[in-house]
Amino acid sequence: MKFNKRLxxxxxxxxxxxGVDQFTKAIAKTTLSMDSVREYLGGSIKLLLTHNTGTFLGLGGTLPANLRYSLMIVGIGVFLLALLLYTLLNKRADAVTVASLTMVFSGGISxxxxxxxxxxxxxxxxNVSAGSLHTGVFNVADMVLLVGAIMLFMVGFKTKQQIAHG
Incomplete structure (x- = not known):
């Protein structure tokens, strides 16, 4: 894919x-409370405001502040910069791969x-639940990142199948 189209x-x-992530977070901050939960569809969808100091499912949230800063701001920032450069400079990536990598980058940056x-x-x-199964509390950036990662997995799986049968 040519650089201008990729960019x-x-x-x-x-x-x-x-844009969608930050917009929905702004709405959540002005309409939701950390003290109450709004339930929809019989409790399958819950909206509640939380401040997550950790990563996925709060992992690392109890680390000392300096270490948490180093890992979650500096470490993730360096990873995201590398991902951005890889995506920008990868001439062989097709549109789906570029979109997938950009989704992972965008969720992380937001x-x-x-x-x-x-x-x-x-x-x-x-928070979403189905019976006894439920997610942790998340946001749109988390969904974007997850969808991007799944798309990358599917692209990689498709490529391996093409190699095996090609």
């Missing part, structure tokens, strides 16, 4: 993903922005 695709995906703006935490506000 254009990246800008559109990034703007949509970060949560990183929260950490920088709010002094170390990410705004989370959604």
């Amino acid at each position: 254009g695709l990246m800008i559109v995906v990034f703007a949509l993903c970060v 949560n990183l922005l929260d950490r920088i703006i709010y002094g170390g935490y990410v705004v989370d506000f959604m």
Whole structure:
């Protein structure tokens, strides 16, 4: 994929993903409370405002502040910069791969922005359950990151199948 098309695709995906995430977080911060839960569809969808100082499912949230800062702002920031450069410079990547990598980058950047703006935490506000199965509390950036990762997995799986049968 040519650089200009790759860059254009990246800008559109990034703007949509970060824009929707930050917009929904702004709504959550103004309409939800950390003291109450709103339930929909018989409790299958819950909206509650939380401040997540950790990563996925709160992992690392109890680490000492300096270590948490180093890992979750500096470490993740370096990883995201490397991912951005890889995506920008990867001439062999097709549109789906570029979109997938950009989704992972966008979800990470949007949560990183929260950490920088709010002094170390990410705004989370959604929880989904089906019977005894339930998610942790998450946000749109987490969904974008997960969908991007699944898309990358599927692209890799498809590529391996093509190699095996090609």
